[in-house]
Amino acid sequence: MAQTTGTHGEPDLRPAGLRGVAADFSSDQRAFKTASWGKAMMWIFLLSDTFVFGCFLIAYMTARMSTPVAWPNPSEVFALHIGGQDVPLILIAIMTFVLISSSGTMAMAVNFGYRRERHRTAMLMLLTALLGACFVGMQAFEWTKLITEGVRPWENPWGAAQFGSTFFMITGFHGTHVTIGVIFLLIVARKVWRGDFDEERRGFFTSRRGRYEAVEIMGLYWHFVDLVWVFIFAFFYLW
Amino acid sequence: MNETTAHAHIQAGQQLQTGQQHPIRLYLLVWGMLFVLSAFSYMVDYLGLQGYLRWTLILLFMMAKAGLIVAIFMHMAWERLALVYAILLPPLLVLVFVALMVSEADYTIFTRLTFFGTGP
Numbered sequence: 001m002a003q004t005t006g007t008h009g010e011p012d013l014r015p016a017g018l019r020g021v022a023a024d025f026s027s028d029q030r031a032f033k034t035a036s037w038g039k040a041m042m043w044i045f046l047l048s049d050t051f052v053f054g055c056f057l058i059a060y061m062t063a064r065m066s067t068p069v070a071w072p073n074p075s076e077v078f079a080l081h082i083g084g085q086d087v088p089l090i091l092i093a094i095m096t097f098v099l100i101s102s103s104g105t106m107a108m109a110v111n112f113g114y115r116r117e118r119h120r121t122a123m124l125m126l127l128t129a130l131l132g133a134c135f136v137g138m139q140a141f142e143w144t145k146l147i148t149e150g151v152r153p154w155e156n157p158w159g160a161a162q163f164g165s166t167f168f169m170i171t172g173f174h175g176t177h178v179t180i181g182v183i184f185l186l187i188v189a190r191k192v193w194r195g196d197f198d199e200e201r202r203g204f205f206t207s208r209r210g211r212y213e214a215v216e217i218m219g220l221y222w223h224f225v226d227l228v229w230v231f232i233f234a235f236f237y238l239w
Numbered sequence: 240m241n242e243t244t245a246h247a248h249i250q251a252g253q254q255l256q257t258g259q260q261h262p263i264r265l266y267l268l269v270w271g272m273l274f275v276l277s278a279f280s281y282m283v284d285y286l287g288l289q290g291y292l293r294w295t296l297i298l299l300f301m302m303a304k305a306g307l308i309v310a311i312f313m314h315m316a317w318e319r320l321a322l323v324y325a326i327l328l329p330p331l332l333v334l335v336f337v338a339l340m341v342s343e344a345d346y347t348i349f350t351r352l353t354f355f356g357t358g359p
Contacts, residue, residue, distance in 0.1 A: 017320065024321035032322045043326050054333040058340050065344035068351055075284050093281045100277060104270035107312045114260055216259060216314070223312045227305055234301035238284050239294070 042217045046224045049177075053228050056170050057235055063162035072158035074237050078142070092237050095138050096229065099178075102131035103226040106219045113215035118192050121215060125189035128222065132182040139175045143168075170232055177225050188218045259314050269311045276304050 014033060015023050025031045032040045064071050079086040109124035146167070150157045153165040191197065196210040203210060280300040283293055310316040315323055 014319075020319065021321045021324055024319060031325070032319065034319050035322050040322065043322065047326050047329060050330050051333065054330065054336070058333070058336055061337065062340045062344045062347075065341065066347035066351070068348060075287075089281065089284050093277070096277050096281070097274065100270070100273045103273070103308065103312055104266065107266045107270070108263065110259070111261065111263060111266060220313055223308055226312075227308050230301055230304045230308070233280065234297050238280060238297045 036213060038213065038217050039220070042220050046220065049224065049228075053170075053173070053231070056166075056173060057231065060166040060170060060236065063166055064160070067160045067162060069160040071160050072156060072163045074239075077146070077158060078237065089237060091138060091142055092233065095135055095142075096233055098131050098135050098138070099226050099229050102128045102135070103223050105131065106222045110216045110219045113192065113197070113212040116198065116212070118195055118198060121212075122189045122193035125185050125192065125215070125218075129182045129185040129189065132178050132185065132222075132225075136175055136178050136182070139171060139178075143171075167236070170236060174225070174228055174232060177228070181222050181225050184218060184221065188214055259317065261317075265311065269307050273304055273307055276300050276307075280304075 014020055024033055027033075030037070035043070075088040076086075078092050079088045080090050081087075082090065105124050105128045109121050109128060112124060113121040151164045151167070153168055155161050156164045191201075191210060192215065195201075197212045197214065200209040200211070202208060277300075280297065283296045283300070288296065309327075315327070
């Protein structure tokens with residue numbers, strides 16, 4: 001019984017550092033003492049998703065390194081004609097700023113959620129969803145532009161044929177994640193607005209009590225989508 | 240199990256309901272820094288920097304942005320080390336995969352150039 005009391009006691013009493021890692025994993029109970037299973041499971045899902053995107057980016061690297069044909073210059077491919085001159089990569093830069101802003105509003109939503117200001121939380125989540133939808137819209141515009149210019153998964157007018165396949169695969173998969181995130185946001189925002197997490201209303205699927213932690217777990221997914229974009233922006237668009 | 244455990248569970252629940260409280264200022268600061276870092280990454284392309292300087296700066300700004308998002312926005316800085324290690328160490332194995340594929344890609348381009356001239 002002493003063990004049980006120990007693990008459920010004040011977090012401050014637990015050892016820190018490496019000793020803490022060893023103690024948490026060898027405690028014969030849950031290893032993640034301060035994270036609920038919902039949060040731990042979201043993190044583990046995100047870890048698996050990291051490997052998925054890691055594989056895509058590695059496939060892109062392999063294709064780009066192994067072709068003797070010149071790789072199309074993304075700076076020119078993604079330039080937009082604004083005010084009589086080509087601005088390099090401008091659409092991608094705007095998309096980056098939009099996604100970072102949505103991450104900012106999401107972080108604020110989590111914060112106001114724990115302060116139990118449900119209307120403000122829901123509005124910030126809706127704003128996050130709106131920015132996410134903007135991002136997907138701009139991506140649709142970008143795809144349309146490239147497809148009309150003749151980019152296909154098997155060919156393109158500027159160079160190595162693998163450009164098209166990696167582009168559609170990586171940005172398509174990321175865009176799918178953003179779209180799913182927007183839907184996920186709208187569902188959680190509705191629950192927040194209705195006050196599900198204040199009255200601990202049970203979920204329709206899991207039957208577990210509603211908690212504001214759901215907003216934070218939703219936030220983890222959304223920030224991850226932003227995080228993946230940071231890597232795609234660096235490796236696919238800037239490299 | 241018994242009353243003590245049940246009580247502890249309720250306490251844990253209440254703790255979670257108020258968990259991860261940080262000042263708004265911190266989030267706004269990180270938000271601002273992410274904007275500035277993104278602007279810097281974009282400037283790397285806009286100014287047309289090339290070669291090792293370009294690649295170093297791209298990786299530097301990328302890691303800074305990723306670190307800020309994971310540490311502050313995703314609250315990793317306040318989690319216990321057991322979770323931090325369980326989540327952040329496995330992705331390092333991707334680097335092993337990268338090394339394998341770099342060697343594989345080098346071999347592929349070698350065979351293409353040697354036996355096919357300029358191939359697909």
